Amino acid sequence: MTRSKKSKKSPVVRQANALTTAAYSLTRTEKRLVYLGLISIGKGNVALNEFGQYPVDINHSEYKALFDDAASNASRDIGKAAKDLNRREVIFFPEDDDGEDGEKAEIGMSWTTKRFHKPRRGQTTLFFNAELIDIIVPQGKDYTKFLIGEGGNLTNPHYMRLFESLSQWSYRKKVKFSIEWMIERYELPKSYTRMSDFRRRFLHPAMKEINDNTSLSVEFKEVPNPDNPKQVKHIEFTFRQTTKPLAVEPLAESSSVLDGWDKGIFEPEEFEESDAMRFYQVVDQGGELTLAELNHLAEQLPKLMSEVQPSQDFYTLFKSAKVMAKRKAESIK
Numbered sequence: 001m002t003r004s005k006k007s008k009k010s011p012v013v014r015q016a017n018a019l020t021t022a023a024y025s026l027t028r029t030e031k032r033l034v035y036l037g038l039i040s041i042g043k044g045n046v047a048l049n050e051f052g053q054y055p056v057d058i059n060h061s062e063y064k065a066l067f068d069d070a071a072s073n074a075s076r077d078i079g080k081a082a083k084d085l086n087r088r089e090v091i092f093f094p095e096d097d098d099g100e101d102g103e104k105a106e107i108g109m110s111w112t113t114k115r116f117h118k119p120r121r122g123q124t125t126l127f128f129n130a131e132l133i134d135i136i137v138p139q140g141k142d143y144t145k146f147l148i149g150e151g152g153n154l155t156n157p158h159y160m161r162l163f164e165s166l167s168q169w170s171y172r173k174k175v176k177f178s179i180e181w182m183i184e185r186y187e188l189p190k191s192y193t194r195m196s197d198f199r200r201r202f203l204h205p206a207m208k209e210i211n212d213n214t215s216l217s218v219e220f221k222e223v224p225n226p227d228n229p230k231q232v233k234h235i236e237f238t239f240r241q242t243t244k245p246l247a248v249e250p251l252a253e254s255s256s257v258l259d260g261w262d263k264g265i266f267e268p269e270e271f272e273e274s275d276a277m278r279f280y281q282v283v284d285q286g287g288e289l290t291l292a293e294l295n296h297l298a299e300q301l302p303k304l305m306s307e308v309q310p311s312q313d314f315y316t317l318f319k320s321a322k323v324m325a326k327r328k329a330e331s332i333k
Helices: 028-042 061-064 074-085 130-136 155-170 179-185 196-212 275-284 291-306 312-332
Strands: 012-016 052-061 088-091 106-112 114-120 123-129 142-146 175-178 216-225 228-241
Touching: 012 028, 012 130, 028 052, 028 061, 028 074, 028 123, 028 155, 052 061, 052 130, 052 312, 061 074, 074 114, 074 123, 074 142, 088 130, 106 130, 123 130, 142 155, 155 175, 155 179, 155 196, 175 179, 179 228, 196 216, 275 291, 275 312, 291 312
Parallel strands: none
Antiparallel strands: 012 142, 052 123, 088 106, 114 123, 175 228, 216 228
């Protein structure tokens, strides 16, 4: 899959960081269904029913419109993914309850409690577990945000997980993950403990896809174990936003997944107050933002004064970021 970084328009996925860092393994289609559920529930388009479920309708034709490779047999693909998703669980790690010998505490939860596949109607309803939704739908500032047209069109679910992890730290220039952590949380094959397999089957192809098909430009370096320099312990990622985040395209007015989005319209310039803190941290570390993001930060800065004390350097960095954003905006026109 190779496509222009500016060619795809799509809705925004917001998921709590608890989900970004959880351990689970899903297929790409299953992850796409979870993305659509997060969008619908997160925007308040789906109400909790009397059985403790969030019923999300997945329209098959809309699914095909969202994803580049959705084939004519999308109904069967969605039906199978819904069936398998109903059997899987996601695992969270409450560290305070770890054993004294190092044994990890785990909380395993099901994604859905029921499914209703309706091929004649071109629709599948997923009944998401309300207890899980309370954890994975953002309730405050700690969430990961990305475009479904970027994350959802990567070819491998493991690459999707890495993209989500990098997106969680998008306000920073650099982040480091241990190889052990990535294998555990992304549920990579055990053979990937061999560094040659980890590089060849996961790290290198994931980096190529993310760089080719998303608005992130990522470089990485291997960090050796200080106790055993021949062993690689961490991967340090350095990244930046290469283009203005992809625009959001309105879906059909009858959209079942996106009902309530002002007839499907959701502009990328529509930010939440909590975004301002992330934008502040980007500028404070010399990072780049779009003009829309900088304007939002300027509007919200008086409210942030109760939490931060901007230095004179911050205002200099802000001016530089604005000059750079204007240049990029003019070059895109």
